[in-house]
Amino acid sequence: xxxxxxxxxxxxxxxxxxxxxxxxxxxxxxxxxxxxxxxxxxxxxxxxxxxxxxxxxxxxxxxxxxxxxxxxxxxxxxxxxxxxxxxxxxxxxxxxxxxxxxxxxxxxxxxxxxxxxxxxxxxxxxxxxxxxxxxxxxxxxxxxxxxxxxxxxxxxxxxxxxxxxxxxxxxxxxxxxxxxxxxxxxxxxxxxxxxxxxxxxxxxxxxxxxxxxxxxxxxxxxxxxxxxxxxxxxxxxxxxxxxxxxxxxxxxxxxxxxxxxxxxxxxxxxxxxxxxxxxxxxxxxxxxxxxxxxxxxxxxxxxxxxxxxxxxxxxxxxxxxxxxxxxxxxxxxxxxxxxxxxxxxxxxxxxxxxxxxxxxxxxxxxxxxxxxxxxxxxxxxxxxxxxxxxxxxxxxxxxxxxxxxxxxxxxxxxxxxxxxxxxxxxxxxxxxxxxxxx
Numbered sequence: 065x066x067x068x069x070x071x072x073x074x075x076x077x078x079x080x081x082x083x084x085x086x087x088x089x090x091x092x093x094x095x096x097x098x099x100x101x102x103x104x105x106x107x108x109x110x111x112x113x114x115x116x117x118x119x120x121x122x123x124x125x126x127x128x129x130x131x132x133x134x135x136x137x138x139x140x141x142x143x144x145x146x147x148x149x150x151x152x153x154x155x156x157x158x159x160x161x162x163x164x165x166x167x168x169x170x171x172x173x174x175x176x177x178x179x180x181x182x183x184x185x186x187x188x189x190x191x192x193x194x195x196x197x198x199x200x201x202x203x204x205x206x207x208x209x210x211x212x213x214x215x216x217x218x219x220x221x222x223x224x225x226x227x228x229x230x231x232x233x234x235x236x237x238x239x240x241x242x243x244x245x246x247x248x249x250x251x252x253x254x255x256x257x258x259x260x261x262x263x264x265x266x267x268x269x270x271x272x273x274x275x276x277x278x279x280x281x282x283x284x285x286x287x288x289x290x291x292x293x294x295x296x297x298x299x300x301x302x303x304x305x306x307x308x309x310x311x312x313x314x315x316x317x318x319x320x321x322x323x324x325x326x327x328x329x330x331x332x333x334x335x336x337x338x339x340x341x342x343x344x345x346x347x348x349x350x351x352x353x354x355x356x357x358x359x360x361x362x363x364x365x366x367x368x369x370x371x372x373x374x375x376x377x378x379x380x381x382x383x384x385x386x387x388x389x390x391x392x393x394x395x396x397x398x399x400x401x402x403x404x405x406x407x408x409x410x411x412x413x414x415x416x417x418x419x420x421x422x423x424x425x426x427x428x429x430x431x432x433x434x435x436x437x438x439x440x441x442x443x444x445x446x447x448x449x450x451x452x453x454x455x456x457x458x459x460x461x462x463x464x465x466x467x468x469x470x471x472x473x474x475x476x477x478x479x480x481x482x483x484x485x486x487x488x489x490x491x492x493x494x495x496x497x498x499x500x501x502x
Contacts, residue, residue, distance in 0.1 A: 070095075072116045074098050108134065368428060373487055
């Protein structure tokens with residue numbers, strides 16, 4: 065683990081240096097300031113830095129030329145290089161990226177720059193915690209990768225053959241398996257992957273990072289079909305290797321955390337057993353909270369009810385098992401295709417309730433009409449269906465607004481949509497709508 069994130073700032077502007085210094089002090093970074101490209105090149109030959117930030121226009125060299133010269137310094141082939149300009153110029157950006165710049169910022173984008181530095185420092189300075197199972201039959205490669213991973217902070221269990229590695233996998237909990245695909249001995253790397261993926265428990269979901277000296281596209285596709293999560297061809301670049309290992313481990317941990325949260329919600333009886341969506345109990349808990357949030361923030365909010373058309377026929381003709389699969393597919397589709405922040409609930413039967421946050425009735429109509437068109441173009445559990453949707457019509461959320469009011473309006477609107485021929489989106493109105501086709 066590195067103690068401090070080290071920045072080399074190349075710019076003669078005292079104002080710019082002062083701003084970078086404030087960012088550095090606030091976040092606990094170490095920053096060295098120099099004024100010219102020549103000083104920068106001298107500095108990086110004598111000191112290791114995690115990032116170089118430079119003005120594009122220096123007194124003695126242009127930013128793209130400086131990038132070229134930094135990239136040939138031993139140890140700096142893969143360093144982050146950020147260039148700053150006083151103006152936004154797409155041609156300049158293209159020129160800088162081709163020269164080896166990691167990114168380019170306008171000098172007014174200090175908040176974005178600070179956010180970038182924070183993320184960079186976390187990826188470089190944070191301790192990598194976890195256990196990795198490493199299998200490689202080349203002694204030199206095995207030792208090299210073990211050192212690379214260990215120095216990055218992970219605990220590594222190394223094996224030169226897949227049989228011993230599989231035994232260790234069965235007895236221990238690993239965050240990642242890194243294996244060569246072509247292994248000598250009774251079990252190949254392919255067989256190891258196959259054995260892990262055939263385990264019925266959560267251990268069978270452990271991420272697998274495959275490596276090989278072969279890099280044919282057909283081989284990679286076969287491996288992905290077999291169940292690997294990522295693939296890297298030899299020779300391996302240490303920086304890329306570490307980054308991808310960390311990404312696999314963090315993604316798997318996030319997946320596990322979400323599963324744990326989902327199981328916790330199930331234990332609280334907040335999830336519908338058929339669709340996996342929030343159920344009516346969850347609606348009763350969350351809807352009022354979302355409404356109060358809209359009142360505090362003075363933002364609009366709409367409630368919609370989606371009712372699958374003629375769903376009874378699906379159950380009667382195809383059976384309730386198919387009907388449940390249709391509901392599950394519809395629920396998954398709704399949860400994945402609506403806007404971020406919108407909440408979907410299984411109300412019961414063939415009805416779904418949607419809370420559209422920061423969304424006026426007019427915008428809700430546009431959003432859900434687009435959903436209706438997309439809905440009609442696909443099948444759910446291989447069954448073609450349509451749905452009718454009703455939307456509440458409270459334009460201004462105030463202290464008098466209630467969830468009961470929004471729900472009643474949406475319920476009346478979806479009932480009217482059914483009356484008018486189904487397969488349509490209707491916003492609540494006190495006036496009787498005419499019978500028009502969608």
